[in-house]
Amino acid sequence: MVSSLSTWPGQILGSLKYYMLYGLLLGKAIYSGWEEGSIDWCLHIFILCALRALLYTLWNAYSNMLWINRNRRIIQRGVDFKQIDNEWHWDNFIVLQALIVALGLYKLPAALREEIPVVDTRGFIAAIVLHIVFSEPLYYVLHRCFHGSYLYGHFHSVHHSSPxxxxxxAGHATLLEQLVISGVMGIPVIGSCGMGYGSISMIYAYVLTFDFLRCLGHCNAEIVPHQIFQAFPVLKYLLYTPTYHSLHHTEMDSNFCLFMPLYDALGKTLNTKSWELQKNLSMNADKNKNIPDFVFLAHVVDVTSSMHAPFAFRSMASKPFAMKLILVPLWPIAFLFMVAMWAKSKTFLVSFYNLRGKLHQTWAVPRFGFHYFLPFCSQGINNLIEAAILRADKLGVKVISLAALNKNEALNGGGMLFVEKHPDLKVRVVHGNTLTAAVILDEIDQDVTEVFLTGATSKLGRAIALYLCRRKVRVLMLTSAAERFLKIKKEAPPEFQKYLVQVTKYQAAKHCKTWIVGKWTTPREQKWAPPGTHFHQFVVPPILAIRKDCTYGDLAAMRLPEDVEGLGCCEYTMDRGVVHACHAGGAVHYLEGWTHHEVGAIDVDRIDIVWEAALKHGFKPLSYSNTSLKNN
Known part of the structure; x- marks a missing residue:
């Protein structure tokens, strides 16, 4: 039987609870200010709740800024979707404590509420003393009790379920635990006010400092310099560190203190490895310890999607990207970050996961999609990509795969520019388009006899056309470049060249129900497609789905193998556990141990080989329209 204090009664309300509580608080504050001309305590509660939520959000952003703290991370594992879902309502405790304070103040006479001054320095001293003398030892004793078999199994195990x-x-705990935390927090505040030393500034300062230290302990990045403990050894017992608290989460039989290891020392529960491990992490913070075997070099699509990252909004990043109203007011902030990234001009680490026990990372070039279409940006972008490849080569990365626009033919010839410029590269540069072509071809039904292909002379368009003509599929290749069309046609075996047909207008496809879109197609151009047409596509960004009588495919993608660990963010609009085919293609290249670069034109003869290798390693197509590309 589940205890009533192990679940949250407001859970069924979801996000509605925030509107209900904060709306009432803000409404009451506005009413009091309008009618009575005074600042109501409800306004202070509302502001404090907002500041607390912001503090946790900023700390979480730092924890996921992997390009800053990757070498300071204590537990070398990614935050997966399961943990994110479990911690979705992490801020329940803020709502709970706001209700407790609001109800408590409601019971107090108005005169007592108004007597509290804005500042009283005695209150700060009283709060510190009360915290050290009462809150710290009380929490220590209660925390040890929660690690008893009954309380741990029924209550505290929820908090430790986050790996x-x-x-x-810090906020992911049962109702009973958060009531205990609320009591521990309340002692210094209520005690100071009871002694007549309370003040508004003291309440703000104590609550926010309490939250700051909780975030510090849970940030999973050792940021406290070991030198400070060497200079002042007594500080070891007055302030815990992220390493100190992480040991409690991993070993669970030591380091029970709230913020002060002094009580663990007195209770003989201090983990003897605490300071040595902290020192090692601090000393090695500038060393590259976790070298990935595979890197996917991505880029940002636009300003709005730049907020779809774990260090911006972890919850949003864990779901496929979609435009949210909450992102609109944040657009100017994201734009300023874009300008700063432009000035900084350095690739940064976005996320990582483990596959077959090996580390796979996603790096991002600090350029947005529209930058790639500005001629004066080309050289700068290539310099960034080249720097990332050389850095990966220096680190010992086995394979680096280029995403979408980073391998644009007009930009760098599908990566050929870097391989030719640096012939001695040990890292294998891969555009992954061979698997992208395979995924698109797999989606095309076996009974299709004619397709309409835009972007026909691009790397992918060329490979798809040459592959389909061998299947005796008539390919209407939309291009005005007759010379490039003839060059591709000559690559096909003589007996299949008749299946490649050049067309120069969209009207040529008015009877063709299978469109393969590799070039942006406007709504007006889409109108030439007959009803029932399916749009396969490999164009970035995807075309607008404006035809209600047609269907639209997603960008070529594959589902990662089931043994992936630590994956907690979605790749742009892809579903959980799904990555773009070029990303998967790079991973397959690494898993197979292939030693060649995959750059420039796609080798059509390798499409089947790469496809079979992907299936062998557990990658799955999103649709099983065909069981094998070879049965054609």
Missing amino acids: VPQPFT
């Missing part, structure tokens, strides 16, 4: 500590993990 990787994060600032949001």
